Amino acid sequence: MTTTPPRQRTGLSRGRVLSAAVELADAEGVESLTMRALAERLGVEAMSLYYHVANKAALLDGVADAVIGEILAAVPSPAEDEDWRSALRERILAARSVLLRHPWAPLLLTRPGAFGPSAVLYFEGVLGILVRGGFSNELAHHAIHALGSRAIGFAQELFTPADAAEDVSDGVLEQMATQLPYLSGMLASIVHEADSTLGWCDDQAEFEFGLDALLEGLEAARLRARR
Amino acid sequence: MTTTPPRQRTGLSRGRVLSAAVELADAEGVESLTMRALAERLGVEAMSLYYHVANKAALLDGVADAVIGEILAAVPSPAEDEDWRSALRERILAARSVLLRHPWAPLLLTRPGAFGPSAVLYFEGVLGILVRGGFSNELAHHAIHALGSRAIGFAQELFTPADAAEDVSDGVLEQMATQLPYLSGMLASIVHEADSTLGWCDDQAEFEFGLDALLEGLEAARLRARR
């Protein structure tokens, strides 16, 4: 009898495949999450993965739901006396703190098939907070749509003045002023803001501002509905 | 002298490559937008594309900006006497109507490099509406972040009760009731809603509800800032 090498001999499983995929994405980025690289990380041949996962799309769906599972574990259960707004705010910011550890997750979460069993449980919690807080089923449904990806802790943006910031260094801002008066004015103002010490925008602060604006609008809608 | 075949002999250009890419994505989906397929559509060899576009990433960035260019052409210029809220609402809904013709566009627009010259012009317009409407540069900046992808007409969601709808047909809803009381309650309510005739959710109505909630929250923030 020869002793096996000190590699794990537990055999694969869907769970081990998915958690290895999360680790790989964390370490090397999603673009490096290939069937072959994942197999190598598990000390196995690429084709072995197909026994535990139907195909690459199913793998990515599973990884997305695994991230939401991680969120579920991190999310606090609302206190009895807490109002809906701060309970929901707390839950969403907890979800966000998990996503910050997995910057690649939003890409997977916005794929069509990403809505899995953990997502169902997560939204059950969100919905419970809303309904117990006085939202009708219909209004709570609209509220969840209104939150969009913010409900799970991320906001998709494409406005990145940071990219334009490089060009602003020399006299380009003066040149911009005639063609883009509002943007150049805003950039000039923001440079002088004290609290934008690192980078142009404080992502966390912007996320919370947007979340609070939305929550305020939803509260107004709730009050109107009660009449 | 032999006559050339009736194919366009204009030669390639960055513009022709990009508009052909948009057409291809519209017709076959983004996943079919490969360098080889795009070349074939243009009656040219795949490698010829690299003369007009640095690589595939640059191609996708260009396509994303081309879509925003289309949005720019469709967006109305606000009337003189229009208040910021309805002017911005109108602009965003016009952007959305363009994106509905390119369902694949959000995927490209949320890529890191998608913020191009047309996006700059688009946000210059948004910012102008806000500043003329009484927002300070700082608050307008926060407002643009708060709008996120909604500013260009789409909302990223992953809450798709429609996917769960299939399973609800038989007695599963009763089975759900104990484990997922809130979701099963909401699903039961929504089925009975009159105006959800086709499908579960009216995407356009949900988008407008979320947009209006956000605009209401932003207006409240503006009023607070003026004091």
Place this chain on the structure above:
DNA sequence: ACCTGAACACCGTTCAAGT
């Protein structure tokens, strides 16, 4: 039941070469 090896069709991209 679980894993493998060889092979296939398809990518993006390089490089030297044509006109």
Place this chain on the structure above:
DNA sequence: ACCTGAACACCGTTCAAGT
């Protein structure tokens, strides 16, 4: 200046085969 052909490294996935 603009386009091409052949080749390379790398994908996801099939299939028949091993244990």
